[in-house]
Amino acid sequence: MDLQLENKIIVVSGGAKGIGEGIVRLLAQEKAIPVIIGRNAEDNQQLIDALAAENLIAHAVEAELTQPVECQRAIGEVISGFSRIDGLVNNAGENDGVGLENGSYEAFMQSLHKNLVHYYLLAHYALPALKLTKGSIVNIGSKTAETGQGGTSAYAAANGGRNALTREWAVELLPYHIRVNAVIVAEAYTPLYEKWIKSFDDPQAKLKTITDKIPFEKRMTTTEEIAGMVAFLLSEKSSHTTGQLIHVDGGYVHLDRAL
Known part of the structure; x- marks a missing residue:
């Protein structure tokens, strides 16, 4: 399917690895122009070079998204460099294990900045450009x-905040014809996930206990499958879809895992 994303400027936070990399790769294959915003310049460039070897285009802005001023600067650089933004994919974050019993105020707030606050800030600063392009x-x-x-x-x-913001923004941005949706992930094998699995004494056994609970095909969701839904939601093929939390998870959340 031609999603008609050619030459669209799509910002992808945390786009150098894992789910973000899958999204950037598919967007490049669809002839969009993905712009990675990520903290590690080397990782950003490695993906850009890998795509260039396939005659595909991507760009990057190095930024530490836990710093509000960096969020503003990054979006400013995208607008300065490309004069437009056609889509924003908020993706950067990490399941960092800040719990209730063993957490702290400082760690909790740091995690919110790592996983939620920059979603708001990137959308806030990108909004004037998104209004122009719908x-x-x-x-x-x-x-x-x-x-x-x-x-x-x-x-x-x-993540509760991400879900709430998706619905809230979908309402607030109706007058501007800006659609806002979320893709909800359950189990996807990313570098961060692999690091966590390897922390167990028997990683393969632990992995099997997880995949056995995924109803559809007893396997993890691939980053390509997540990217496919993201690209669809960015495109005009989903022109009347907004405010949706779409689970790309092999039925993990909503189907009976006793199946």
Whole structure:
């Protein structure tokens, strides 16, 4: 399917690795112009170079998104460099394990800045450009807001916030014809996920206990599958879809895992 994203400027936070990388790769294949916003210039450039080897285009802005001034600067650089923004994918974040019993005020607030606050700030600063293009926003979220996980209060709270902001923005931005949706992820094998799995004494056994609970095909969702939904929601093929929390998770959240 031609999603008609050619030459569209799409900002992807945390776009150098994991789910973000999958999104950037697919957007580049659709001939959009993805712009990565990420803290690690080397990681950003590595993906740009890999795509260039396939005659695909991507760009990047280095920024530490936990710093509000960096969010403003990053969006400013995108607008200065490209004169437009056609879409924003809020994706950067980390399940950092800040719990209730073993957490602290400082760690909780740091996690919210790492996982939620920059979603608001990037959208806030990109909004004037998105109003001009009637662009779209896609927020990446996690099942933790709905299922709980244990030991990750801050990340769960951040994802509850992501879901709420998706619906709130969809309402607020109706007059500007800006659609806002979220893609909710359950189990996807990313570098961060791999690091966590390897922390167990028997990583493969632990992984099997997880995949056995995923109803559809007993396997993890791929980053390509998540990216496919994101690209669809950014495109005019989803022109009457807004305010939706779409689960790309093999049925993990809503189907009976006793199946």
